[in-house]
Amino acid sequence: MATIILLLRGVTPSGKNAVSMSRLRTALGESGFSRVRTVIQSGNILVDTDIPPRTVGKMVHNLIQSRLGPDLTVIARTGPDLEEALENNPFGSGHDISRVFFISFADPPPEEKVRELAGGDYAPEKLAFGRQTAYLYIPGPYGKGTLSNNFLEKKLGVRSTMRNFNTLRRLVAMSREPYTP
Numbered sequence: 001m002a003t004i005i006l007l008l009r010g011v012t013p014s015g016k017n018a019v020s021m022s023r024l025r026t027a028l029g030e031s032g033f034s035r036v037r038t039v040i041q042s043g044n045i046l047v048d049t050d051i052p053p054r055t056v057g058k059m060v061h062n063l064i065q066s067r068l069g070p071d072l073t074v075i076a077r078t079g080p081d082l083e084e085a086l087e088n089n090p091f092g093s094g095h096d097i098s099r100v101f102f103i104s105f106a107d108p109p110p111e112e113k114v115r116e117l118a119g120g121d122y123a124p125e126k127l128a129f130g131r132q133t134a135y136l137y138i139p140g141p142y143g144k145g146t147l148s149n150n151f152l153e154k155k156l157g158v159r160s161t162m163r164n165f166n167t168l169r170r171l172v173a174m175s176r177e178p179y180t181p
Helices: 021-030 053-068 079-087 111-118 149-156 165-176
Strands: 002-008 034-038 044-049 074-078 100-105 126-129 133-137 160-164
Touching: 002 053, 002 079, 002 160, 002 165, 021 034, 021 044, 021 053, 044 053, 044 165, 053 074, 074 079, 074 100, 079 100, 079 165, 100 149, 100 165, 111 126, 111 149, 149 160, 160 165
Parallel strands: none
Antiparallel strands: 002 044, 002 074, 034 044, 100 133, 100 160, 126 133
C-alpha cells in the first residue's frame, strides 16, 4: 500500500467550494481508502491505497462532487513526487523560501507553452519548471505582480494548485509516518 497525497484546488471554509474535512474523511473511509488524514481546512489529504495516484485523483474528484457538492480539481501525488519537487527547487540559495510557491499540474502542460513561458521576463518575480511542478518566486505581495496559479492555468490551459514550502514539507513528512494500528 502507498500513501497518496491529494491536493484540492480552491477549497474554501464557506461558500460554493466549502468542503467539510470531517465529512470528506468519512466519505473517503467509506469508499475504501485507509488511514485517511487531512491537514486542517486546507484541502490537503493523505490516504493509503493500492490504486495508482492518477486514478485516486479522479475517484476523489467524483466522490467530492457527488457526495459533498463542489466540482474541485484534485491532484494526486506521492510523497516521493513532492519530495522531488522540494529537492529540485531552483530558488534555494539567495531566495526567501517563504516567497517560493510550488505549482502542481493536473495534467502535463504543453511543452511549447512551457518553453514560451519559461523564456519570459517577470522581474522581480521568477518562474521555472520541473517535471511535474512549476516554481514561482514572488518577492512582493502575492497577487500584485504577474505570476500566480491563475496566470499559469490560463497561459498553459491546465488546471493546477499551489502550495508553499512548509506545506509540502509537512505533507512529505506525514506521508513517511509509519502505520501504527
